[in-house]
Amino acid sequence: MSKFIVVEGSEGVGKSTQIKTIKSFLEEYKIEYIVTREPGGTSFGESIRSIILDQNNDTDNLTDSLLFYASRYENYNKVILPALKNGKTVICDRFHYSTLVYQGIVGDDELVKKIHNIFDAIFSKSIDHIIYLYTDPEESLKRISRRSITDKFESRGLEYLNKLNKAYESIFSDMENVIKLNTSRDKEITKKNLLEKLKTIFTTHD
Ligand SMILES: Nc1ncnc2c1ncn2[C@@H]1O[C@H](COP(=O)(O)OP(=O)(O)OP(=O)(O)O)[C@@H](O)[C@H]1O
Ligand SMILES: [Mg+2]
Incomplete structure (x- = not known):
């Protein structure tokens, strides 16, 4: 049976x-x-992506969230739901939890948190598993520092990465469908642990 799997986590954790x-x-x-x-x-979503991630755009948290949601809603209706309906598994690199963490919790915006609750009631029905990857902020920073191009979220430094980690922990710690994997060590170790989890997900019938 098709599954909707969301991969979440902070900057450079290895999603x-x-x-x-x-x-x-x-x-x-x-x-x-x-x-x-x-x-x-979607191509509409990719255009929005370049606006949101542009270092020169100093937009409000709510503005960013609404843009993320516009892109997300298109993607959900036109790509994700049809794929699931056709029996395909969907892997999504980040989903609405990122908006809650970045703009809602770390951005400290109550309206963004409310918007999350409205859409979470819709999205959470179709999300089967969340693969939550994490590493300590120092390691995240080392990894993103190696990049030649950084976007506006990646360039905010260690304190920001600390806040992101805490926010992710706070939302995922009591959710049942979250698979948490530590990516601090070698890629191959993470890979092995992830493969074990995937076997369980795809061979256990519910
Ligand atoms: N255990 C690990 N798992 C995944 N990536 C690792 C691991 N150890 C080191 N890395 C390295 O960390 C970097 C992680 O980058 P990657 O682009 O996958 O992160 P990301 O979570 O997708 O980042 P972003 O949020 O910016 O999209 C890569 O250079 C990867 O090779
Ligand atoms: Mg990535």
Whole structure:
């Protein structure tokens, strides 16, 4: 049966890297899938992505959230739901939890938190699993410092990464469908742990 899997976590924790692990697993098991990312997924969404992540745009947290939601809603209706309906597994690189963490909790914006609750009532019905990757902020910073191009969230420094980590912990610590993986060590160790979890997800029938 098709599954909707969201991969979440702070900057440079290894989401994009470990999505490759998920892809290779699904290919090996001949499970049809699509991978989509936030913000993005549709060409409209990719245009919005470039506006939000632009270092020169000093936009309000609520403005960013509304743009994220505009992109997300298109992606959800036009890409994610049709894929699930056609029996495909959907892997999404970040979803609405990122907005709650970045703009709602760390950005300290009550309206963003309210918007989260409204959309969470819709989205959480279709999300099967959240793969939550984390590492300590020092390691995140080391990894993103190696990048030649950084976006507006990546360039905010260690204190910001600390806040992101705390916010992620606060939202995921009591959720049942969260699979938490520490990516502080070597990529291959994370890969092995992730593959074990994926086997459980795809061989346990509910
Ligand atoms: N255990 C690990 N798992 C995943 N990536 C790792 C691990 N150890 C080191 N890395 C490295 O950390 C970096 C993580 O980058 P990656 O782009 O995958 O993170 P990300 O979570 O997708 O970041 P962003 O939030 O900016 O999209 C890569 O250079 C990757 O090779
Ligand atoms: Mg990434």
